[in-house]
Ligand code: FES
């Protein structure tokens with residue numbers, strides 16, 4: 001068949017699914033098997049994907065199983081401390097090499113016929129050496145597990161099948177300056193509280209993916225309870241949730257997105273003073289980033305520039321995502337006693353077919369967060385985010401409905417609209433790079449997410 | 462503290478309270494009553510049977526080798542980790558106007574079986590182990606989300622009835638097949 005690669009079987013041009021002039025995306029994108037399969041190749045086969053955190057595999061020969069798109073991979077730490085990611089498919093006949101989710105082993109032996117592999121994926125040999133059961137046609141070097149390209153960033157493990165493609169830093173682009181505020185700010189760095197929560201949502205992965213690209217607006221309605229009975233309930237009556245929608249949003253031509261939310265109100269509440277009356281150090285000590293303390297904030301200057309510290313004390317990134325399927329929450333949660341406790345979590349939305357995703361939720365703490373605070377943070381995070389999280393329960397109940405909408409013959413032709421456009425630009429004096437807009441949350445970041453989706457989906461000429 | 466429950470199960474295995482005895486029957490009645498409160502969305506009434514020192518947690522399950530099977534229950538990160546105060550917060554949310562994840566509510570049925578009761582060091586506290594199968598159905602789905610597991614509870618005698626002081630639920634799925642735990646197990 002000599003069809004145009006950017007055309008679907010029914011003759012639809014992929015580019016026509018996204019209307020640039022009116023900023024609309026056809027609902028069909030959320031449901032179509034053919035689009036899903038193209039995404040596996042063109043997105044999940046190409047971009048950097050987050051697989052976990054190196055604190056999950058602290059010792060040599062530790063491993064965990066993860067997914068890159070629909071492919072199972074083994075994430076290992078070898079004796080030299082390096083992290084490797086190998087396809088969990090036996091090159092002999094295709095059995096899964098590793099059938100346990102985590103463990104420690106210097107050798108991974110396939111339980112089918114016994115081909116064995118080192119933790120870096122290299123082929124070791126097959127049973128009954130003298131019989132040479134792996135044959136003589138191929139060299140041992142050719143019989144190892146397929147290896148992905150790996151990079152570590154702030155302890156997070158990223159991998160890609162795109163061996164020659166852009167570097168991770170290029171992939172992050174200008175957005176890296178902001179991610180550094182979260183992942184590369186302390187001396188000791190982050191660690192996971194434990195392995196990720198995992199659960200299935202019967203929804204297309206992009207319902208969660210596009211929301212991760214910093215849909216701030218939905219908080220107001222979908223998470224309205226926060227302002228009614230939750231932590232953002234105002235003394236007296238009403239909610240001040242809308243106030244939390246103001247800040248600055250960072251977009252990226254690579255679909256990354258960060259919502260930087262102004263801390264001024266929290267600082268006023270904690271001190272009774274205007275932030276402008278306080279020095280940078282005072283602000284950071286009064287309201288340290290999640291997991292840090294008045295003592296450990298001194299470390300920030302070892303790792304960040306003055307400009308970065310200024311943003312961290314003023315409008316730090318609190319929610320957002322990394323293309324294609326990552327969301328982060330680094331939030332400052334007001335407590336009943338007036339203090340603030342942070343919560344940090346990262347999710348990936350692993351595609352499991354056009355109408356199913358696996359929600360993976362890692363809870364993060366700073367390595368040197370004091371144990372008591374760590375415990376409070378983990379508890380609070382589990383209470384708000386992930387499986388039983390009172391906030392995210394509402395999200396996971398919404399995405400399946402969007403996916404069902406996309407199945408209707410009329411619904412599939414309906415569009416998602418991203419027409420609330422910023423008419424501002426960077427806040428005055430903003431020292432950070434990238435596409436930045438100030439004010440009430442708008443649709444630009446999510447629109448940029450779709451534009452990058454489209455760019456990758458139509459990249460093959 | 463979570464290990465205490467497992468340890469106390471081990472210790473208690475010696476002396477289960479006889480099935481059909483008065484103690485057993487009152488506890489079984491409590492469990493059935495509790496399930497019926499939750500099945501019938503009497504959430505704040507359910508809140509009344511919680512002890513103020515409640516601990517309620519749902520560990521993560523991991524697929525581990527037989528040799529490492531002890532590590533298949535993970536309590537570092539969990540699916541749920543609550544105390545009395547946070548549980549009241551959940552109840553308050555559900556009783557409010559905008560708990561969309563359970564509004565409209567799922568149709569849920571809790572099947573509690575294999576109940577074993579053990580005495581503990583404390584005369585007024587009983588260790589209760591039960592199997593649980595929960596069916597959950599939402600909207601016009603034709604399928605059910607199934608949630609199965611074993612619950613280990615501490616029930617504390619409180620005048621004529623009991624209070625739930627401790628519950629740990631070990632689930633049977635490494636990857637849960639329900640989109641959230643917006644319901645209580
Ligand atoms: S399939 Fe793995 S050894 Fe044969």
Ligand SMILES: [Fe+2]
Pocket residue numbers: 218219222223391392395
């Ligand atoms: Fe949300």
